[in-house]
Amino acid sequence: MTIKDTPAKKSLRQNHILDLDEFSKSDIEVIFDNTDSMMEVLNRGIRKVPALRGKTVITLFFEASTRTRVSFEQAGKILSADVINVSSDGSSNKKGESLYNTALTLQAMKADAIVIRHQHSGAGYFLAQQMQSTSIINAGDGMHAHPTQSLLDLYTIKKHLGNIQSKKVVIVGDLLYSRVARSNLWGLTTMGADIVLCGPNTLLPQDFLDQRIDDVSHPFKNITIENDLNKALNGADVVMALRLQSERQKAGHLPSLREYSRKFGISSERLKLARSEAIVMHPGPMNEGVEIEPDVAHGPQSVIESQVTTGVAIRMAILYDLITGTNSEKEL
Numbered sequence: 520m521t522i523k524d525t526p527a528k529k530s531l532r533q534n535h536i537l538d539l540d541e542f543s544k545s546d547i548e549v550i551f552d553n554t555d556s557m558m559e560v561l562n563r564g565i566r567k568v569p570a571l572r573g574k575t576v577i578t579l580f581f582e583a584s585t586r587t588r589v590s591f592e593q594a595g596k597i598l599s600a601d602v603i604n605v606s607s608d609g610s611s612n613k614k615g616e617s618l619y620n621t622a623l624t625l626q627a628m629k630a631d632a633i634v635i636r637h638q639h640s641g642a643g644y645f646l647a648q649q650m651q652s653t654s655i656i657n658a659g660d661g662m663h664a665h666p667t668q669s670l671l672d673l674y675t676i677k678k679h680l681g682n683i684q685s686k687k688v689v690i691v692g693d694l695l696y697s698r699v700a701r702s703n704l705w706g707l708t709t710m711g712a713d714i715v716l717c718g719p720n721t722l723l724p725q726d727f728l729d730q731r732i733d734d735v736s737h738p739f740k741n742i743t744i745e746n747d748l749n750k751a752l753n754g755a756d757v758v759m760a761l762r763l764q765s766e767r768q769k770a771g772h773l774p775s776l777r778e779y780s781r782k783f784g785i786s787s788e789r790l791k792l793a794r795s796e797a798i799v800m801h802p803g804p805m806n807e808g809v810e811i812e813p814d815v816a817h818g819p820q821s822v823i824e825s826q827v828t829t830g831v832a833i834r835m836a837i838l839y840d841l842i843t844g845t846n847s848e849k850e851l
Contacts, residue, residue, distance in 0.1 A: 554832045662697075665702050688756065779809065
């Protein structure tokens with residue numbers, strides 16, 4: 520079996536995956552094409568292929584993570600790469616070594632790709648500027664970006680609804696601090712979705728509060744802001760709840776969690792306002808009973824578990840493309 524592609528398709532133009540602002544629609548579709556094949560691998564009885572045998576992937580996580588770190592590890596191992604996990608507690612960072620010197624050390628060890636999650640925005644970009652032969656994948660940097668989560672969200676929407684173009688996608692919650700939301704704004708805009716953002720004004724980015732998005736040159740000029748959740752959900756095709764980023768927030772954003780849940784929590788009653796075939800998404804981890812009710816999170820319209828499986832396939836496709844530099848004619 521080969522990775523699905525046509526001769527006219529090209530592999531990614533990027534050497535790194537840092538955010539989706541430089542991705543074209545065709546770049547995203549290339550990843551989707553390869554993810555289709557990776558999903559086929561995941562559905563096999565024996566989930567192991569030699570595509571990245573002899574290659575080394577290092578996960579370098581300075582923030583806690585379960586889904587992202589484990590999915591990258593699983594993705595690399597299914598493709599037969601050697602995967603080395605490094606956490607901040609187990610690195611020389613604790614001894615005062617800079618991120619720059621840590622990365623140079625890992626590159627000197629002939630790592631083919633470094634997957635980094637860092638508490639500071641721009642950490643992945645900084646590493647990418649220093650690396651000569653190692654691809655950098657941003658697995659979340661501060662409040663800035665989480666591109667692979669966005670890609671798996673986009674793929675999940677396409678898989679369940681057939682396409683993304685003109686679908687009404689409602690993103691609800693902490694839009695100010697969510698790096699997932701920021702990357703999704705780029706990805707969904709590129710793919711032609713109709714985006715509605717809903718949340719308290721205290722958790723909206725300043726661009727939206729200042730109405731700078733109304734400028735015809737602003738990339739998000741077609742995004743709608745709606746503070747009334749019931750109005751936002753009317754006719755929605757996709758409902759995406761966001762976790763409150765309490766670890767990044769300062770005091771004064773919300774009167775109480777109960778008040779937030781009352782106004783912006785996704786309940787089964789509110790979900791009836793969306794289209795009957797609408798899907799419910801969440802990047803995780805979830806605060807059930809706050810931004811989403813348990814019966815919705817685990818209900819028939821929820822694709823949250825599917826997002827997790829898709830995350831492995833998306834990350835397989837990304838590792839394969841970045842490390843091999845090709846897209847189509849390799850045997851899996």
